[in-house]
Amino acid sequence: xxxxxxxxxxxxxxxxxxxxxxxxxxxxxxxxxxxxxxxxxxxxxxxxxxxxxxxxxxxxxxxxxxxxxxxxxxxxxxxxxxxxxxxxxxxxxxxxxxxxxxxxxxxxxxxxxxxxxxxxxxxxxxxxxxxxxxxxxxxxxxxxxxxxxxxxxxxxxxxxxxxxxxxxxxxxxxxxxxxxxxxxxxxxxxxxxxxxxxxxxxxxxxxxxxxxxxxxxxxxxxxxxxxxxxxxxxxxxxxxxxxxxxxxxxxxxxxxxxxxxxxxxxxxxxxxxxxxxxxxxxxxxxxxxxxxxxxxxxxxxxxxxxxxxxxxxxxxxxxxxxxxxxxxxxxx
Amino acid sequence: xxxxxxxxxxxxxxxxxxxxxxxxxxxxxxxxxxxxxxxxxxxxxxxxxxxxxxxxxxxxxxxxxxxxxxxxxxxxxxxxxxxxxxxxxxxxxxxxxxxxxxxxxxxxxxxxxxxxxxxxxxxxxxxxxxxxxxxxxxxxxxxxxxxxxxxxxxxxxxxxxxxxxxxxxxxxxxxxxxxxxxxxxxxxxxxxxxxxxxxxxxxxxxxxxxxxxxxxxxxxxxxxxxxxxxxxxxxxxxxxxxxxxxxxxxxxxxxxxxxxxxxxxxxxxxxxxxxxxxxxxxxxxxxxxxxxxxxxxxxxxxxxxxxxxxxxxxxxxxxxxxxxxxxxxxxxxxxxxxxxxxxxxxxxxxxxxxxxxxxxxxxxxxxxxxxxxxxxxxxxxxxxxxxxxxxxxxxxxxxxxxxxxxxxxxxxxxxxxxxxxxxxxxxxxx
Numbered sequence: 010x011x012x013x014x015x016x017x018x019x020x021x022x023x024x025x026x027x028x029x030x031x032x033x034x035x036x037x038x039x040x041x042x043x044x045x046x047x048x049x050x051x052x053x054x055x056x057x058x059x060x061x062x063x064x065x066x067x068x069x070x071x072x073x074x075x076x077x078x079x080x081x082x083x084x085x086x087x088x089x090x091x092x093x094x095x096x097x098x099x100x101x102x103x104x105x106x107x108x109x110x111x112x113x114x115x116x117x118x119x120x121x122x123x124x125x126x127x128x129x130x131x132x133x134x135x136x137x138x139x140x141x142x143x144x145x146x147x148x149x150x151x152x153x154x155x156x157x158x159x160x161x162x163x164x165x166x167x168x169x170x171x172x173x174x175x176x177x178x179x180x181x182x183x184x185x186x187x188x189x190x191x192x193x194x195x196x197x198x199x200x201x202x203x204x205x206x207x208x209x210x211x212x213x214x215x216x217x218x219x220x221x222x223x224x225x226x227x228x229x230x231x232x233x234x235x236x237x238x239x240x241x242x243x244x245x246x247x248x249x250x251x252x253x254x255x256x257x258x259x260x261x262x263x264x265x266x267x268x269x270x271x272x273x274x275x276x277x278x279x280x281x282x283x284x285x286x287x288x289x290x291x292x293x294x295x296x297x298x299x300x301x302x303x304x305x306x307x308x309x310x311x312x313x314x315x316x317x318x319x320x321x322x323x324x325x326x327x328x329x330x331x332x333x334x335x336x337x338x339x340x341x
Numbered sequence: 342x343x344x345x346x347x348x349x350x351x352x353x354x355x356x357x358x359x360x361x362x363x364x365x366x367x368x369x370x371x372x373x374x375x376x377x378x379x380x381x382x383x384x385x386x387x388x389x390x391x392x393x394x395x396x397x398x399x400x401x402x403x404x405x406x407x408x409x410x411x412x413x414x415x416x417x418x419x420x421x422x423x424x425x426x427x428x429x430x431x432x433x434x435x436x437x438x439x440x441x442x443x444x445x446x447x448x449x450x451x452x453x454x455x456x457x458x459x460x461x462x463x464x465x466x467x468x469x470x471x472x473x474x475x476x477x478x479x480x481x482x483x484x485x486x487x488x489x490x491x492x493x494x495x496x497x498x499x500x501x502x503x504x505x506x507x508x509x510x511x512x513x514x515x516x517x518x519x520x521x522x523x524x525x526x527x528x529x530x531x532x533x534x535x536x537x538x539x540x541x542x543x544x545x546x547x548x549x550x551x552x553x554x555x556x557x558x559x560x561x562x563x564x565x566x567x568x569x570x571x572x573x574x575x576x577x578x579x580x581x582x583x584x585x586x587x588x589x590x591x592x593x594x595x596x597x598x599x600x601x602x603x604x605x606x607x608x609x610x611x612x613x614x615x616x617x618x619x620x621x622x623x624x625x626x627x628x629x630x631x632x633x634x635x636x637x638x639x640x641x642x643x644x645x646x647x648x649x650x651x652x653x654x655x656x657x658x659x660x661x662x663x664x665x666x667x668x669x670x671x672x673x674x675x676x677x678x679x680x681x682x683x684x685x686x687x688x689x690x691x692x693x694x695x696x697x698x699x700x701x702x703x704x705x706x707x708x709x710x711x712x713x714x715x716x717x718x719x720x721x722x723x724x725x726x727x728x729x730x731x732x733x734x735x736x737x738x739x740x741x742x743x744x745x746x747x748x749x750x751x752x753x754x755x756x757x758x759x760x761x762x763x764x765x766x767x768x769x770x771x
Contacts, residue, residue, distance in 0.1 A: 076363045084728070087431035088367045089455030174595060198594050198748070288541065288597050289744035290737055305424070305735035307450070 077313035099314035116294040120272040126212045131219025157217035161277040168210045200291040226260040374667045377410030381438040386417035392689035431456040434663030439670040453728030457488040458660040463671045472696045489657030490678040493692035496651040498712045501615045504634040515645040524590045527614040536590035538613035540599025541744040545652045546617035553642045553649035554578035559725040566768045568761035586747040593747040620713040639716040653721035729767045
């Protein structure tokens with residue numbers, strides 16, 4: 010939403026400037042008026058979008074920032090204790106808390122791993138799909154759409170069943186092929202094994218998006234271009250590197266930004282699969298940590314500060330990407 | 342677009358500067374006390390709902406017959422989403438009920454939110470109240486005022502497999518040290534079996550160990566609480582409990598993540614020789630495959646013949662501050678929590694009564710509740726009655742301490758000191 014809004018906004022103004030201005034008369038005043046009108050017109054077109062954005066995005070973000078500057082707990086909300094403006098105290102508390110930094114580190118690493126794996130699996134399968142026989146391709150698509158359509162909560166529960174220490178199919182299979190050390194093995198006991206388990210579920214339910222998008226991108230490359238390159242004597246790897254990848258870049262970038270945002274904000278999978286953050290909170294990520302602080306512990310002010318930090322981080326990532334895009338002359 | 346963004350930023354900054362404080366609700370005590378109308382009641386829904394509904398229906402009929410013009414509207418709310426429901430009710434008094442059932446560990450935070458009415462006078466004026474178990478009544482008390490009436494209690498005791506102990510010629514544990522030896526002996530003889538299923542997240546199984554060793558979670562000092570987890574006695578208790586979560590009894594790999602329910606499930610599944618389970622688990626165990634092969638005793642203390650202080654769990658009935666039917670609401674609480682209806686709740690649900698005399702009655706006629714009643718009689722203990730406890734609980738400070746020790750992330754001294762610090766920070770954050 011944040012990434013696309015300014016770009017959408019620009020187009021009406023662009024169209025508008027090419028339109029002939031108001032009724033031409035000898036008098037200069039109507040001309041000026043029409044200039045004013047022209048200045049207002051784009052805003053008028055934008056108004057519906059702006060109103061929706063302000064109501065659905067601006068106001069909540071304003072309240073989020075606002076709440077993060079107060080000592081705002083359940084007692085304050087229900088009017089039992091006085092509301093106290095504490096400025097940046099909530100942020101100071103967070104920054105001084107080693108757990109926050111651990112959680113932030115977890116989040117960044119976990120999100121990065123998920124993004125890379127999702128893109129890798131999705132793109133590989135997309136390339137594969139272009140070379141498969143139609144019925145195999147259809148099967149691949151139907152199966153992955155099934156994974157995509159599965160709600161996060163259901164998917165997590167199913168994966169938990171599969172990886173259950175005693176009753177899970179995975180452990181049973183491993184034991185049956187002779188790996189007896191997996192009898193009763195808990196996949197969430199170790200921090201990294203826990204993250205790995207959740208990451209595999211996340212990749213499983215998000216690679217189809219990459220698959221479908223990249224596949225569509227590849228299909229959209231006109232065969233003439235490839236044909237021309239081939240006639241010029243380009244090898245297949247060369248075509249992939251110099252023709253297909255550059256043409257797919259906008260798509261890959263959109264998919265990457267989306268993945269970063271999604272994976273940074275992961276909640277359900279961690280919450281369900283590691284039972285709210287794992288043993289002694291070892292699998293906490295920012296969103297679950299924020300939920301734990303804001304809603305479970307009723308520290309709304311502190312939780313909001315976490316929310317602000319997350320929003321700022323995501324905005325920063327998105328802006329950096331948009332900047333890179335602009336510099337290379339490939340606006341979305 | 343740049344202008345728009347700047348304008349938006351300026352507008353936001355301006356709004357913030359004009360100190361648009363975040364919204365708060367006025368949760369003042371309602372001034373009206375209507376004698377007729379509908380009294381809204383929230384009770385927890387149960388897995389097995391019918392017996393509860395039947396008893397409540399009877400109480401409602403009796404109440405409505407005695408109070409003409411009054412109607413009781415009972416809603417059953419899920420336990421899992423209670424936090425959201427109650428917070429919403431405190432934030433918007435118009436959607437709040439008049440009477441509600443709630444867990445006794447939630448009481449302090451509800452009171453801090455200004456949601457619950459002080460019912461001290463109602464309890465004083467109620468003749469049945471003098472038979473209420475004083476230790477249980479104390480869990481509803483903050484600064485000398487009561488904010489709820491104990492409806493039923495839940496305590497945990499030691500479940501053990503009679504057949505396994507007999508096979509190995511082991512005696513029923515008489516001390517906490519015995520529990521450890523017996524558990525180890527059973528697992529040595531049956532490597533596929535957990536000696537005792539306890540959990541890193543089963544805080545109420547861990548508490549008796551802490552208290553039996555003379556330790557404490559926190560004690561009140563003036564206005565605030567001070568954590569006692571880093572005392573020598575507490576450390577002994579923590580160490581004793583975490584010794585159970587070792588490979589030779591209940592391997593951390595398996596047990597570190599167990600909560601109370603998961604531990605009992607292992608016993609029900611026949612995978613453990615002992616467990617610390619509640620009276621509320623009895624029915625499930627008695628209906629399981631091990632039904633003819635188990636018995637229950639009070640969790641023993643440090644010396645033979647003593648009982649480890651158990652955590653006095655349970656639910657209260659309370660009146661909402663915002664209720665516009667204060668008297669009717671209190672009357673309904675007194676009826677539903679009366680000896681008569683507690684007896685009925687015991688008969689249909691197995692909920693342990695909170696009146697000492699009713700407890701004795703039910704123990705005399707129902708052998709299976711005797712160990713639990715004995716545990717209650719030996720004196721129970723409770724978590725610190727302060728709103729900070731729900732923060733501490735939500736942050737997993739107490740269970741995290743045990744989990745860090747059993748997974749080898751910290752030793753007993755470090756983990757207890759860390760937990761004590763975290764708790765003191767939460768207690769101080771008023």
